[in-house]
Amino acid sequence: xxxxxxxxxxxxxxxxxxxxxxxxxxxxxxxxxxxxxxxxxxxxxxxxxxxxxxxxxxxxxxxxxxxxxxxxxxxxxxxxxxxxxxxxxxxxxxxxxxxxxxxxxxxxxxxxxxxxxxxxxxxxxxxxxxxxxxxxxxxxxxxxxxxxxxxxxxxxxxxxxxxxxxxxxxxxxxxxxxxxxxxxxxxxxxxxxxxxxxxxxxxxxxxxxxxxxxxxxxxxxxxxxxxxxxxxxxxxxxxxxxxxxxxxxxxxxxxxxxxxxxxxxxxxxxxxxxxxx
Numbered sequence: 213x214x215x216x217x218x219x220x221x222x223x224x225x226x227x228x229x230x231x232x233x234x235x236x237x238x239x240x241x242x243x244x245x246x247x248x249x250x251x252x253x254x255x256x257x258x259x260x261x262x263x264x265x266x267x268x269x270x271x272x273x274x275x276x277x278x279x280x281x282x283x284x285x286x287x288x289x290x291x292x293x294x295x296x297x298x299x300x301x302x303x304x305x306x307x308x309x310x311x312x313x314x315x316x317x318x319x320x321x322x323x324x325x326x327x328x329x330x331x332x333x334x335x336x337x338x339x340x341x342x343x344x345x346x347x348x349x350x351x352x353x354x355x356x357x358x359x360x361x362x363x364x365x366x367x368x369x370x371x372x373x374x375x376x377x378x379x380x381x382x383x384x385x386x387x388x389x390x391x392x393x394x395x396x397x398x399x400x401x402x403x404x405x406x407x408x409x410x411x412x413x414x415x416x417x418x419x420x421x422x423x424x425x426x427x428x429x430x431x432x433x434x435x436x437x438x439x440x441x442x443x444x445x446x447x448x449x450x451x452x453x454x455x456x457x458x459x460x461x462x463x464x465x466x467x468x469x470x471x472x473x474x475x476x477x478x479x480x481x482x483x484x485x486x487x488x489x
Contacts, residue, residue: 258323264315271312274292275316287309289309290309331397332398332399350394351431352390352430353388355413371405372384386406386411399423400423402419402420404416418441421445427450428450428451436452437457442454443481
């Protein structure tokens with residue numbers, strides 16, 4: 213009985229999620245991601261949970277709405293949840309923001325991650341051939357850094373820059389994303405601490421290699437122009453368009469000339485494997 217009730221609430225929550233973004237985000241969930249797939253992801257990642265005021269799918273819907281709204285206060289979200297429950301004839305919930313904040317902490321990270329990748333994959337697949345380069349999918353990779361609140365947990369996972377004195381800096385994280393150039397959708401992302409070797413953009417891109425498919429073209433800057441990384445992309449059937457790294461010199465007098473500013477040169481494999489990440 214409890215399981216059946218939970219299923220009904222999940223079904224209703226997914227419908228609300230799709231309806232909410234059908235109105236404010238171009239019907240992304242309605243057109244690109246079926247309701248059954250959203251329910252499956254929530255069930256697989258959330259598992260069994262108590263029947264609460266803020267079950268996983270409702271927490272996700274409210275959280276996304278909070279991020280997209282002009283007023284991002286938790287109090288506004290809780291007030292909106294109270295109004296929804298009263299409108300549906302359900303019991304009133306407290307205006308205390310504590311339960312909502314705890315529900316966000318309980319929300320499995322893999323739910324939004326899998327939804328993001330599923331949406332990106334489907335949106336990119338819907339693009340017309342004319343929006344692609346010669347019919348091929350172009351995937352752009354780029355990275356950036358972000359700072360975050362200066363808490364002990366954040367400092368432990370994402371330590372501040374060693375160039376800053378202890379207590380005077382903020383935790384820093386590096387984020388890299390693979391983006392479909394035709395759709396503009398984020399196909400996947402990776403996060404790492406700014407902690408020197410093994411945390412650069414090459415490492416982030418390497419973790420996203422499973423998203424590269426046969427025939428894809430990876431567009432990136434000179435930071436990714438590395439022999440081993442390019443070889444990994446080629447092994448998956450992809451090609452790359454990257455600016456030559458400034459420290460690397462190419463003799464354009466050599467190689468096979470194909471035309472004006474167009475020729476083929478050989479890049480030998482390094483003698484020593486560059487385990488640079």
